[in-house]
Amino acid sequence: MSRVQLSVVIPTYNEVDNIAALVQRLRQVLTDHHWEVIFVDDDSPDGTLAAIQALAADDARIRYIHRQGRRGLNSACKEGILAASGDCIAVMDADLQHDERVLPSMLAQAQQHDLVVASRYIGSGGVSDWSRFRLLISRAATWLSRVFVRHQLSDPMSGFFLMRRDFALRGVDQIDSDGFKILLELVAKAPSSTRVAEVPYVFRSRLAGESKLDSRVALQLLAFLLKHRFGQRFPFELCLYALVGGLGVSVHLGVLGGLHKIVGLDFRLAQALAILLAMTSNFYLNNWLTFANSQRRHASTLRALLSYGLVCSMGAGLSYLVSVFLYAHATPWWLASFSGILAGFFWNYQAARLWVWCRA
Secondary structure (H helix, E strand, C coil), X not given: CCCCCEEEEEEECCCCCCHHHHHHHHHHHCCCCCEEEEEEECCCCCCHHHHHHHHHCCCCCEEEEECCCCCCHHHHHHHHHHXXXXXXXXXXXXXXXXXXXXXXXXXXXXXXXXXXXXXXXCCCCEEXXXXXXXXXXXXXXXXXXXXXXXXXXXXXXXXXXXXXXXXXXXXXXXXXXXXXXXXXXXXXXXXXXXXXXXXXXXXXXXXXXXXXXXXXXXXXXXXXXHHHHHCCCCCHHHHHHHHHHHHHHHHHHHHHHHHHHHHCCCHHHHHHHHHHHHHHHHHHHHHHHHCHHHCCCCHHHHHHHHHHHHHHHHHHHHHHHHHHHHHHCCCCHHHHHHHHHHHHHHHHHXXXXXXXXXXC
């Protein structure tokens, strides 16, 4: 069997309508190379895995990893890279927006470089149908990330790149599985002697499925840059949890004031409803933002919501006991109350992280 020149790692989630077209495109552009493609699917509920398996049954170059209980773009890429057998390893998306036709030129560049990045912002590169707002956000994120990384790339936020095998295996161990832009981490942590090249490409419009890009990306980028600047101990997740908690207080007070003062509902009932709505909104915000890489979906969401309610109830009880104990031992009322709030907050965060959004 011929040695594999190129392994293409493609993380997937709900991309069933794009799989066959992507494989066909790879076959067309890589006819002169020995290649394989490794799909890493995060247990897509739309039939993505079945589509991959059907193609793999007839083509040994098509491989797949079915992940259950594990999610996240970085961790998916890491597993795919470690499973790859090619002399070079490329990473690209399954949504057909990355132009597979530049893979041969990227592979040629890899003869002289450790890392080759497909860039939207050099030469003939570009984007297809982005709004001015999305382009502005992308440019701002690119500029900000370039401030923090050693190697000056025109497109450090690109999700389309190719690496020599030795560079990939050295770098993958340093990648945070909870990160969101593996290229940015590779470049930020690569030694200064790393040989990097860029090739232009046009980022195409999505034909099927839904974009994974949302407002979390800005916060995830900020988290990475802060951790890169101040170290992995920077408590960004805790800060997000506190931010959501602050929003929850606003929800609570708004609902309570509206129901009691405007609608005229009995205070006890209004308070109970305000607590319930604030807790529910906190859960969904934390699920979407704070613990995005452990996000609960589908049937597991209700179980996680009930678990979160139990966690918060226990936190409220702890807060009450701490404040009462301190007040009984001559602590000023405001300090006793604040200490109770802190105790409840840290309990809720740790219990939620380890219990509600724990990784399988």
